[in-house]
Amino acid sequence: MRLTYFLLSIMLLLYGLIIAKDFLYPLAFGILISYLLLPIVNYFEKKGLPRIAAILITIILAIILTGIITVFVLKRISLFMDELPLFREKTISHIEELQHFIEGEFGIPAERLKNFLLSRIFDIGSQSGKVFSTTTGTIFVILMQPVYVFLFLYYRTKFAYFFLKVVGRQNRMIAVGVLREIALVVTRYMLGVATVVLILCVFNSLGLLIIGIKFPLLLGVISAFFSFIPYFGNFIGGSIPFVFALLTMDSSVYAIRIAVFVYFIHFFENNILSPNIVGNNVRINPFVIILGLILGALIWGLPGMLVAIPFLAMLNIVLKKVPGMQPYVYLLGTRGTRRHALTIENLRRFAAGIKSKWRKNNFSNTKSGEK
Numbered sequence: 001m002r003l004t005y006f007l008l009s010i011m012l013l014l015y016g017l018i019i020a021k022d023f024l025y026p027l028a029f030g031i032l033i034s035y036l037l038l039p040i041v042n043y044f045e046k047k048g049l050p051r052i053a054a055i056l057i058t059i060i061l062a063i064i065l066t067g068i069i070t071v072f073v074l075k076r077i078s079l080f081m082d083e084l085p086l087f088r089e090k091t092i093s094h095i096e097e098l099q100h101f102i103e104g105e106f107g108i109p110a111e112r113l114k115n116f117l118l119s120r121i122f123d124i125g126s127q128s129g130k131v132f133s134t135t136t137g138t139i140f141v142i143l144m145q146p147v148y149v150f151l152f153l154y155y156r157t158k159f160a161y162f163f164l165k166v167v168g169r170q171n172r173m174i175a176v177g178v179l180r181e182i183a184l185v186v187t188r189y190m191l192g193v194a195t196v197v198l199i200l201c202v203f204n205s206l207g208l209l210i211i212g213i214k215f216p217l218l219l220g221v222i223s224a225f226f227s228f229i230p231y232f233g234n235f236i237g238g239s240i241p242f243v244f245a246l247l248t249m250d251s252s253v254y255a256i257r258i259a260v261f262v263y264f265i266h267f268f269e270n271n272i273l274s275p276n277i278v279g280n281n282v283r284i285n286p287f288v289i290i291l292g293l294i295l296g297a298l299i300w301g302l303p304g305m306l307v308a309i310p311f312l313a314m315l316n317i318v319l320k321k322v323p324g325m326q327p328y329v330y331l332l333g334t335r336g337t338r339r340h341a342l343t344i345e346n347l348r349r350f351a352a353g354i355k356s357k358w359r360k361n362n363f364s365n366t367k368s369g370e371k
Contacts, residue, residue, distance in 0.1 A: 014299065021300045025303040025304070028311065029307065030145055030152055033062075034153050035183065035190050036191060036194065037062060041058050051153075051154060055153045055154055056150070059146050069221075073221060076215060076218035090250075164176070174321050175321075178318060178320075182313075182318075185282070186310050186313060189309075189310055193228055193278055196227060196274055196277055199277075201221050201224040201225075202220075204220035205219075206220075207261045207265070208258070211257045211258060212254065213244070214248070222240055228306050229293065229306060230289055230293070230309055231293070234262060234265060234266040235262065238266070242255055242258045283316065284313060284332050284334070285332070285334045288312065288332050289309060292309060292312045293308050293309070295308070316329060
């Protein structure tokens with residue numbers, strides 16, 4: 001019965017998250033942005049500014065920075081739209097070349113393949129209503145973010161005291177530790193990921209510029225922003241300039257270069273940038289992170305993938321302090337697989353073991369030869 005109730009509760013929770021996604025995911029973004037701006041607000045408050053003034057100044061600075069990035073991207077998009085007819089002609093030409101190749105190799109009718117590809121790439125008119133509604137909803141969410149962020153930052157002390165009253169006096173010290181750890185982990189994570197994305201904006205743009213693809217700044221910035229999504233972000237973002245080069249450039253060599261470049265950027269981000277800037281603040285094993293990303297995508301789409309990891313980190317911190325939840329904390333965490341991880345320490349130990357076995361075998365062969 002307990003297992004049945006537990007599974008039923010999970011199903012109802014997921015159903016509620018899906019039904020109320022238009023209400024919940026803007027709040028989730030507001031919470032994460034509030035944690036991102038919290039250090040700046042605390043800095044202004046320590047300088048003697050009232051809380052309202054500190055929050056307003058921080059939000060205004062964030063809006064100015066966001067506006068600069070938005071204007072930059074929109075200008076590049078405007079230039080891109082001016083050349084869209086030319087890109088369309090090149091795309092159709094490349095699709096015709098591809099269909100003739102596939103027809104000759106696999107026997108698929110050329111006209112059917114061409115109609116299928118063109119309907120998927122250029123079928124914009126039939127989706128105009130959906131695009132308009134999605135754009136309208138996105139604009140509303142963006143306009144509401146400053147309001148949510150202001151309210152979360154202004155009432156953060158009130159929310160903390162509410163949480164302390166809920167857990168009771170006997171658990172107050174534990175609750176204070178949980179709140180502090182959540183604030184520290186999520187703030188460091190958001191600041192670290194934002195720093196990594198800004199660095200990748202520069203690297204991606206320079207790389208695409210060196211490769212020789214058109215609109216390197218626009219494509220570099222757009223592909224870098226997908227790096228907010230762990231593991232999949234680089235490949236999702238890298239697929240945008242890859243497909244663009246494959247469909248519009250005169251040679252497929254550009255697409256191959258971009259594929260190689262995306263692989264090296266992914267390696268650089270996962271092994272150098274993120275470990276040194278983001279660090280191991282989340283402390284959730286990669287398998288759970290991937291499952292969380294997939295589940296977030298199923299529930300909320302792209303917004304779910306963006307908010308899944310920080311909220312998994314919050315859940316992990318809370319479960320640490322709940323009696324009886326230690327097995328789940330162990331399952332979510334990174335403990336238990338350290339000796340199997342691909343680390344420098346384990347590689348040295350592996351090399352030392354091979355060297356020791358080689359010396360032992362060499363010594364045994366020498367003794368046998370002497371006998």
